[in-house]
Amino acid sequence: MEIKSLKDWGLSPQQPFVIAGPCSVETPEQLDKTVSALVKNGIDMIRGGVWKPRTRPNSFEGVGSIALPWIKEVKEKYGVKFAIEVASPFHVEEALRFGIDMLWVGARSTVNPFTVQEIANSLKGVDVPVLVKNPVNPDLALWIGALERINHAGITRLGAIHRGFSNFNDTVYRNSPTWQIPLELRTRYPQIPLINDPSHISGKRDLIPHIAQMALDLNFDGLIIESHIDPDQAWSDAAQQLKPEALAELIGQLHTRLVSVDNPVFESQLEIIREHIDEVDREILEALSRRMRLVEKAGEYKKMNNVAIFQMERWKKVFETRPEWARALQVNPEFVKELFQLIHTESIKKQEEIMGVAFYSEEKKK
Template identity: 35%
Template sequence: MILILKTGATDDQIDHVIERVEALGLQAHLSRGTYRTILGIIGDEDKISEDSLRAIPGVAQVIPVLPPYKLASLDAHPQRSVVDISGVKIGGGHLGMIAGPCSVEEPERMDRIAEATRAAGANLFRGGAYKPRTSPYAFQGLGVEGLKILRDAGQKHGMPVVTEVTDPRNVEIVSEYADMLQVGARNMQNFVLLTEVGKSSRPVLLKRGMSATIQDLLMSAEYILSQGNSNVVLCERGVKGFDSCTRNLFDVAAVPVLAGLTHLPVIVDPSHATGRPDLIPACALAGLAAGADGVHIEVHDQPEVAKSDGPQALLPEQYADVAERMRKMAELLGKTISPPNPEAAA
């Protein structure tokens, strides 16, 4: 940590800052320049807070050298993490191909969509059994029955399943049926929920909040990591913008930015980012070109009757086309798409 002292700070003020730092068992190194005096602090910075340092007379600015997301930081973990979801790997050159409807629907439909996406090359099947909706009157999901339907479809076609958990009280039951727990954009800063999924043994897909900064996302990941769950995949799914041409603003630059800050895998969700099927293929490929470790796409065989988010879903044949293009992109980039392991799926 570095302290920049105010111009004109007195010797007594400087001595007081040094005494305060050393009283906590840290070392203080003083550097006097022509215009500025800087104090470098070495040691366990957790022993002192930035706010308490700013309150000391004579201190102008406090600059942390290490990021606050220590466990998620690339500095603390130089080797890229690879997350294993019941045999399907994401990160370290392995791509996650997540596909499926927004909401879990009737078993026959889920079976058809799982079969089609699996045949197209998807290695993870998704669907929401619990749906956080803006309106309390909108479809909220099938709950436990939906979890059973999702699991059965995934097992039949040998695909691990991903589903959203919206309530800390449901983490245990969702973990019984799902291979990966999703924390959605609306819950990215639900710290109680993050703590609970951090205590679970299931890998976690953490989506960026609609108004969240990159640091906000990494701090949310830190909550999960701090509870002992190191299997976290980050997802860029678009942030709020001012232009109504797309549902959200697809921040493709977030992918390489995150790659420079964290060891955690990063995937993209062009379905929620754009809300437009015509833009999904281009944005999916752009995400991979930017270095994403996977792509999350919503697929439905009859979008006009979908329980939720039908207008942004690709038809199975459209997904097959973009999946083939993503496979070629993966080959070009030297990455692999690990096939599902039917025996490992929950």
């Protein structure tokens, strides 16, 4: 993909790059007061929802096109740029008609290639920055596909927004960060600017600083954060919006990290640590190999004795004991739970293969 770097987007050289504003544009007064406060606190790229795709009907779905003249007015009054979400060619046409500076494709749109293609078609011949949020579910291929469709329409100022993924098991975050997915996107396409959305990941304003700092520690290019002049009275997503003053305080406390340093002593010590990590990783893989050989042996024994692959009592014992072992070894038990869920899934596959091969061989002999 041919993508321009963030510094070539014609934006203010903020560090970090921040887009901020209300979840929804509600009234002219609310928008004016919020933008005024954000500008006083150093923000010049504003976000605001005009059309809001909601999970259930009868929820507030944005005020619609009537907000666009309000946005145009605050853009001229405060000299700011503005970004909104678009979910259809009509949205794109309306946004461009009123001089919107940046568009983003939401998570519910990214999940549907037909919708993304319609948006992409409406962008042909247009020179406007476009951000694409990850799909609701953890599907990297869908995310990449959406970025490719927009890029094929001729958009070179193209970026990705990591807003977390749906996960009914997550009791901490509104959307699980699942950091490995945006990092894999960064690995495959390092030229695509990567923006983190700590508001939608957190779902609660007190968790936003942690997620924002984590994103910067992972070398994300910027943040998109929801900010409202009176968050508790917001018409949507009240719990995850910050007052402009609180946003400014947060930004002031964030630390940007160096990608590399010209320090031979540091590089030498880091290389030694990495060599030790490589040794441990090999030991882990050797242990996994031994475990899988034992799993195969168990599968063969089950086959010989006509025993089902999945044994609930055994799985319960593994799932209960391994996190406890991890806790005793000062390893995150939640991480170990996830790890052993993956190991268990692979163990089931191994034993299914054994059952299938044995059955096929017996049928062939007949």
